[in-house]
Amino acid sequence: MGKAGLFFFRVRDALAQVDADYDVVVIDCPPQLGFLTMSALSAATGVLVTIHPEMLDVMSMSQFLRMTADLMDVIAESGADMSHDWMRYLLTRYEPTDAPQNRIVAFLRTMYGDKVLNAPMLKSTAISDAGLTKQTLYEVERSAFTRSTYDRAIESVNAVNDEISDLIQKTWGR
Secondary structure, eight states: OTGGGGGHHHHHOOOOOOOOOEEEEOOOOOOSSSSSHHHHHHHHHHHEEOSSSSHHHHHHHHHHHHHHHHHHHHHHHOOOOOOEEEEEEOOOOOOOOHHHHHHHHHHHHHHGGGOSSOOOOOOOOHHHHHHHHTOOOSSSSSGGSHHHHHHHHHHHHHHHHHHHHHHHHHHHHO
Protein backbone atom coordinates (compact mmCIF):
# COMPACT_ATOMS: atom_id res chain seq x y z
CA MET A 1 0.00 0.00 0.00
CA GLY A 2 2.83 2.44 0.82
CA LYS A 3 2.52 5.82 2.44
CA ALA A 4 0.25 7.17 -0.32
CA GLY A 5 -2.50 4.81 0.82
CA LEU A 6 -2.42 5.88 4.46
CA PHE A 7 -5.51 7.89 5.42
CA PHE A 8 -3.58 10.76 6.96
CA PHE A 9 -1.94 11.61 3.65
CA ARG A 10 -5.20 11.91 1.68
CA VAL A 11 -5.94 15.59 2.36
CA ARG A 12 -2.28 16.53 1.88
CA ASP A 13 -2.16 14.68 -1.45
CA ALA A 14 -5.43 16.25 -2.63
CA LEU A 15 -4.18 19.73 -1.74
CA ALA A 16 -0.88 19.08 -3.53
CA GLN A 17 -2.85 18.73 -6.78
CA VAL A 18 -4.16 22.31 -6.53
CA ASP A 19 -1.26 23.88 -4.63
CA ALA A 20 -0.39 26.29 -7.44
CA ASP A 21 -3.95 27.64 -7.54
CA TYR A 22 -4.32 28.72 -3.89
CA ASP A 23 -2.35 30.69 -1.35
CA VAL A 24 -4.44 29.60 1.63
CA VAL A 25 -6.82 26.71 2.16
CA VAL A 26 -9.05 26.64 5.22
CA ILE A 27 -10.41 23.31 6.40
CA ASP A 28 -13.00 23.63 9.14
CA CYS A 29 -13.08 20.28 10.90
CA PRO A 30 -15.64 19.23 13.46
CA PRO A 31 -14.30 18.56 16.95
CA GLN A 32 -14.09 14.84 16.30
CA LEU A 33 -11.11 12.52 16.28
CA GLY A 34 -11.96 11.06 12.91
CA PHE A 35 -10.10 10.54 9.66
CA LEU A 36 -10.89 14.03 8.30
CA THR A 37 -9.58 15.86 11.36
CA MET A 38 -6.42 13.76 11.62
CA SER A 39 -5.75 13.97 7.88
CA ALA A 40 -6.33 17.75 7.92
CA LEU A 41 -3.95 18.14 10.87
CA SER A 42 -1.37 16.12 8.96
CA ALA A 43 -1.71 18.44 5.96
CA ALA A 44 -1.93 21.70 7.93
CA THR A 45 0.83 24.24 8.26
CA GLY A 46 -1.15 26.30 10.79
CA VAL A 47 -3.87 25.39 13.29
CA LEU A 48 -6.55 27.65 14.70
CA VAL A 49 -8.53 26.27 17.64
CA THR A 50 -11.74 28.08 18.45
CA ILE A 51 -12.83 28.27 22.05
CA HIS A 52 -15.94 29.66 23.68
CA PRO A 53 -14.85 31.22 26.99
CA GLU A 54 -17.15 29.19 29.23
CA MET A 55 -15.76 26.73 31.79
CA LEU A 56 -17.48 23.66 30.35
CA ASP A 57 -16.25 24.50 26.84
CA VAL A 58 -12.69 25.10 28.08
CA MET A 59 -12.66 21.78 29.92
CA SER A 60 -14.06 19.98 26.87
CA MET A 61 -11.47 21.61 24.59
CA SER A 62 -8.69 20.68 26.98
CA GLN A 63 -9.73 17.03 27.02
CA PHE A 64 -10.18 16.99 23.25
CA LEU A 65 -6.72 18.49 22.67
CA ARG A 66 -5.09 15.92 24.99
CA MET A 67 -6.68 13.07 23.04
CA THR A 68 -5.79 14.75 19.74
CA ALA A 69 -2.15 15.11 20.80
CA ASP A 70 -2.00 11.41 21.67
CA LEU A 71 -3.37 10.46 18.25
CA MET A 72 -1.04 12.90 16.51
CA ASP A 73 1.91 11.18 18.21
CA VAL A 74 0.75 7.80 16.90
CA ILE A 75 0.27 9.19 13.39
CA ALA A 76 3.70 10.87 13.50
CA GLU A 77 5.24 7.50 14.39
CA SER A 78 3.67 6.18 11.17
CA GLY A 79 5.47 8.77 9.06
CA ALA A 80 3.28 11.88 9.03
CA ASP A 81 4.73 15.31 9.66
CA MET A 82 2.51 16.62 12.44
CA SER A 83 4.47 19.83 12.99
CA HIS A 84 2.87 23.20 12.32
CA ASP A 85 4.22 26.68 11.70
CA TRP A 86 1.78 28.04 14.26
CA MET A 87 -1.12 27.10 16.49
CA ARG A 88 -3.37 29.70 18.02
CA TYR A 89 -6.56 29.87 20.05
CA LEU A 90 -9.42 32.09 18.88
CA LEU A 91 -11.96 33.22 21.45
CA THR A 92 -15.44 32.93 19.94
CA ARG A 93 -18.89 34.12 20.95
CA TYR A 94 -17.14 36.42 23.39
CA GLU A 95 -19.25 38.87 25.38
CA PRO A 96 -16.98 41.58 26.87
CA THR A 97 -19.55 42.52 29.52
CA ASP A 98 -19.85 38.96 30.87
CA ALA A 99 -17.74 38.81 34.07
CA PRO A 100 -17.38 34.98 34.16
CA GLN A 101 -16.23 34.99 30.52
CA ASN A 102 -13.69 37.69 31.33
CA ARG A 103 -12.27 35.54 34.13
CA ILE A 104 -11.98 32.58 31.72
CA VAL A 105 -10.32 34.80 29.10
CA ALA A 106 -7.82 36.06 31.71
CA PHE A 107 -7.13 32.44 32.72
CA LEU A 108 -6.59 31.38 29.08
CA ARG A 109 -4.27 34.33 28.42
CA THR A 110 -2.29 33.47 31.56
CA MET A 111 -2.04 29.80 30.57
CA TYR A 112 -1.40 30.18 26.83
CA GLY A 113 0.00 33.71 26.57
CA ASP A 114 0.46 34.91 23.01
CA LYS A 115 -0.99 31.65 21.67
CA VAL A 116 -4.42 33.26 22.29
CA LEU A 117 -5.21 35.72 19.52
CA ASN A 118 -5.54 39.30 20.75
CA ALA A 119 -8.73 39.86 18.78
CA PRO A 120 -11.73 37.86 19.97
CA MET A 121 -14.72 36.99 17.76
CA LEU A 122 -17.56 38.80 19.52
CA LYS A 123 -20.96 37.24 20.04
CA SER A 124 -23.23 39.04 17.63
CA THR A 125 -26.69 38.62 16.19
CA ALA A 126 -25.31 39.97 12.91
CA ILE A 127 -22.81 37.10 12.68
CA SER A 128 -25.32 34.41 13.65
CA ASP A 129 -28.04 35.83 11.37
CA ALA A 130 -25.61 35.93 8.44
CA GLY A 131 -24.83 32.28 9.10
CA LEU A 132 -28.53 31.39 9.01
CA THR A 133 -28.64 32.58 5.42
CA LYS A 134 -25.36 30.77 4.64
CA GLN A 135 -23.59 34.05 4.07
CA THR A 136 -20.63 35.74 5.65
CA LEU A 137 -20.91 39.10 7.33
CA TYR A 138 -19.21 40.54 4.24
CA GLU A 139 -22.04 39.28 2.04
CA VAL A 140 -25.13 40.32 3.99
CA GLU A 141 -26.81 43.65 3.54
CA ARG A 142 -25.69 46.07 6.21
CA SER A 143 -29.20 47.52 6.26
CA ALA A 144 -30.52 44.21 7.66
CA PHE A 145 -29.06 45.18 11.07
CA THR A 146 -28.82 48.23 13.25
CA ARG A 147 -25.75 50.23 12.35
CA SER A 148 -24.03 49.67 15.71
CA THR A 149 -24.70 45.91 15.67
CA TYR A 150 -23.25 45.52 12.19
CA ASP A 151 -20.31 47.86 12.83
CA ARG A 152 -19.34 46.07 16.05
CA ALA A 153 -19.54 42.68 14.33
CA ILE A 154 -17.58 43.67 11.21
CA GLU A 155 -14.90 45.34 13.36
CA SER A 156 -14.52 42.07 15.30
CA VAL A 157 -14.36 39.94 12.15
CA ASN A 158 -11.85 42.28 10.50
CA ALA A 159 -9.61 42.30 13.58
CA VAL A 160 -9.57 38.49 13.74
CA ASN A 161 -8.95 38.18 10.00
CA ASP A 162 -6.14 40.75 10.14
CA GLU A 163 -4.42 38.90 12.97
CA ILE A 164 -4.65 35.56 11.14
CA SER A 165 -3.44 37.18 7.93
CA ASP A 166 -0.42 38.58 9.81
CA LEU A 167 0.39 35.07 11.12
CA ILE A 168 0.26 33.65 7.62
CA GLN A 169 2.41 36.43 6.17
CA LYS A 170 5.01 36.04 8.92
CA THR A 171 5.14 32.33 8.15
CA TRP A 172 5.74 33.16 4.50
CA GLY A 173 8.46 35.63 5.52
CA ARG A 174 6.61 38.68 4.24
